[in-house]
Amino acid sequence: MPSFYFDLVIDEEFKSQGGMILEDAEIAFDRAESLASELSAVRPELRSRGCAVRVTDCENRELYRTPVDPIPAWIKARRAAEGSLPPESSIPS
Numbered sequence: 001m002p003s004f005y006f007d008l009v010i011d012e013e014f015k016s017q018g019g020m021i022l023e024d025a026e027i028a029f030d031r032a033e034s035l036a037s038e039l040s041a042v043r044p045e046l047r048s049r050g051c052a053v054r055v056t057d058c059e060n061r062e063l064y065r066t067p068v069d070p071i072p073a074w075i076k077a078r079r080a081a082e083g084s085l086p087p088e089s090s091i092p093s
Contacts, residue, residue, distance in 0.1 A: 002057065004028035006035055009052040009065070017053070028055050029064045036066045043068075 001021050007014040017035060022028050036053040039046055051068040 004031075004063070005056045005058075005060075006032060007054050007056065008039065008046075008068075009054050010046070010049070014054070025055075025063055029066075031055075032064055032066050036068050037070065040068050040070055 001023055002025075003019055003021050004025070005019040006017040008017055009015075020028070020031065022031070032053045032055045039051075039053065046068045048069060052065050053068065054062050055064040056062050
């Protein structure tokens with residue numbers, strides 16, 4: 001199983017939040033969403049500053065990014081229906 005690493009992104013700085021061995025990238029992306037939600041609740045000063053949680057692989061390639069600011073439920077539902085990733089997500093080419 002692959003390892004995934006999570007960083008809190010503040011401006012141009014990446015602060016490690018640890019790593020996990022998980023079954024696949026989708027599970028890592030879900031964990032990133034949960035971490036972003038938790039950080040939004042316990043560190044409200046991070047909201048409205050463009051902060052995010054990013055997921056990287058063992059070679060430090062960014063696989064996913066989600067904002068610390070909560071994404072409204074109606075936007076999540078629309079994106080799920082469209083089958084698209086959030087625009088703040090980035091998968092390098």
